[in-house]
Amino acid sequence: MDLFDSIAADAQFRRVGSAPTPAHRAEADALLEGLNPEQKAAVIHQGGPLLIMAGAGSGKTRVLTHRIAYLLATGRAQAGEIMAITFTNKAAAEMRERVGALVGDAQGRRMLVATFHSACVRILRQNYDPAGLKSTFSIYDMQDAQRLLGMVLKAQDVDVKRYTPRSIGARISDLKNELITPSEYISTMGSDPVSQIVAAAYPEYNRRLRQANAVDFDDIIMLTVQMLSENPAIAEYYQRRYRHILVDEYQDTNHAQYVLVRHLVGIGANAVAPGELTVVGDSDQSIYAFRGATIRNIEEFEKDFPNAQTIVLEQNYRSTGNILSAANAVISRNSGRRPKKLWTASGSGDRIVLDALDSEYEEARNVIRHIEALNSEGADWGDIAVFYRTNAQSRSMEEMLMRSGIPYRLVGGTRFYERMEIKDALAYLQAVVNPEDTVAIRRILNTPRRGIGDKAETAIMAHADRYGLSFGAALDAVTQGETIDGLSPRAATSVAEFWTMLADIRTQAESGASTAHVLDELISRSGYLAKLRESEDPQDASRVENLAELLSVAEEFDVERRQSGETEGTLAAFLERVALVADADQVPGDDDRRGAVTLMTVHTAKGLEFPYVFVTGLEDGTFPHRRSMEDMSELAEERRLAYVAITRARKKLFLSRAATRSAWGQSEAMAASRFLDDIPEETVEIGREPTRETYGFSSGTSTSSNSGIAFGSGKPGSLQSTFVKSQPTKRLGSPAVGGGKLGQASAKPALKLEPGDRVKHGKYGEGTVTGIDGSGPQAVARVDFGGTQKRLLIRMAPLKKL
């Protein structure tokens, strides 16, 4: 920082903070103890924007926490002036707790520590009117949003089997993450059928959302950004209020979030009172490209924010040397990254255990053997985590854990809040809070059955459309005695009863009834609970239990609200909390983990650490995921995911793969993951090997490669030749040799391509080859698909020459 900056920062600090007292000073100094010089510099930094860019386990999150505590202890900031953005609500709660422990709970509570989504919901609730919403707006999760989009597509006569709400919804989501409005999209879109459908559906979908007084997840950010940019006075209010903005996991921000940060800090045209910005991240851990996250934000930080400073942390405090070497080796094969020199003072530690088993069941059994051994050596179950690439892989692992009686906790999978009965109960609550919420009301209109069938629903909808009413307003009209074409008197009576019941419970809620009471009233008076209780279906019995669980969640929430003295808008706050829970929020904190092994996907494990980590399913087609194997940028993302997985381990890492894995009822031979090829031999100990390897080594087809897509060097005596290297040639359980998708792809004769060739791709359509890199099995074609550039592994890609 130059002198000018430091004077300016100093002046600002005097203005906003109170002078530190000697007691504070001692407290502040204590916060710096045990930090290395770079960490210290990051904690005490003042003035311009700061980027802390560093590899896994180098203390980024710790620095962020200490920096907040330091700002408070030195009096440079009041707690209410701090906004910290974390990647999950859980991480937010933990950070609040840690800061609380460092500077006192009372201070901790006044800070805003939240995810982007939670922070933006708060801003939108404070400014619903300029954002074009009503105060009681609903938040639609993906399922609700797709339901609404499905209604739109059907109304527009789109073939929803071919163009599913899911795929069109994903396109709209991408647009919102890029802050592209419907009218902007229309002026830039292509002429293909999907673009046409998106162009028609996007504005109508938004219109229906607003009519239902609802927002989807992407709107939460986009509407906040739009509201701030259209209302400079409001932006200025937040800039003055939050003098310090801190963002963890900055590598996973998307464009909309980046623009949001600029508004909140005050950069560019709207800047009146720039605050201090601190972001931390690791471009090697960017794993949310599918949600629009872009490494660009971290790479261009210095350009985006004038006077920015970067601090690099290089010492890893989490893992052993062996674990770190493996992680470094795997990630180093990604091209175009800034090389990092991550080191540890902790010594090389135990070797990494590599096991190859016959099947996924054997693999699970093997993990259990290791877990039992660790436990008998004194490790707590809670010190152990098992990771996999996709949720579907958890099943075999769960089965074995259950059989062996090891306590475990599965994070993710079918989430509690996505269960039918929970969604129904929440829809009842939502309809009470927001009488215009079309998706919620239509969900419960005839659940349980009350004689309002499809015909009645269609008639009500038609009436709403004809008079430009929301669905709820049409129900209101019926209740007021208006007649509607096509609605039978009997159905009309039922509608009136239903709507009157909701109105009655709404009155109770508005006069201060607790969330638990309202919920109880709804599921009882609607007959929902009674219906489940009458049922003989055992599944319905567990549905009743789940509703009981929801009721206790609501009770707990009520207690929490009462204690914090917040009594207004409790029901809406409850729904908001529930709408914003993510898988990762189910992971217990360090202290509450004891007593159970944790199972989760690698995505969910980001930011966490465990003494003992198992990474399973290390096979080409599983991890890296099959979908990503033909696209260079997707493969690079899988590699980052592997880096994230490996770097979660503190003491010991176990890597395993299965030689066969069943999918769709068939057993398929699996080749070892290419990521295993990169792990240095001296860091590993080979454990089990498959007893009946189902495919031979094919060193002939494998050559040394520097294209970043190694299939093993085939060096005699190397790790690859004894353990990992192999290509599937046969598929078990199937008469067709080479019938697996992977087998097919590797068995098919390589396409001969040269620049200028026209090709057709299964997913991207027609394109022109602009160049070829490498040769043989590693040959990569660069292809231009109407402006979109892709690098495709010719051997794998579904390409046809035209």
Ligand SMILES: Nc1ncnc2c1ncn2[C@@H]1O[C@H](COP(=O)(O)OP(=O)(O)OP(=O)(O)O)[C@@H](O)[C@H]1O
């Ligand atoms: N100076 C230090 N002295 C001792 N332990 C440290 C120090 N800095 C960090 N640690 C410890 O190292 C571990 C990793 O720190 P932290 O989680 O903050 O890293 P990170 O960079 O945020 O990692 P990730 O990239 O995975 O998010 C934690 O257990 C933390 O307490």
Ligand SMILES: [Mg+2]
């Ligand atoms: Mg971290």
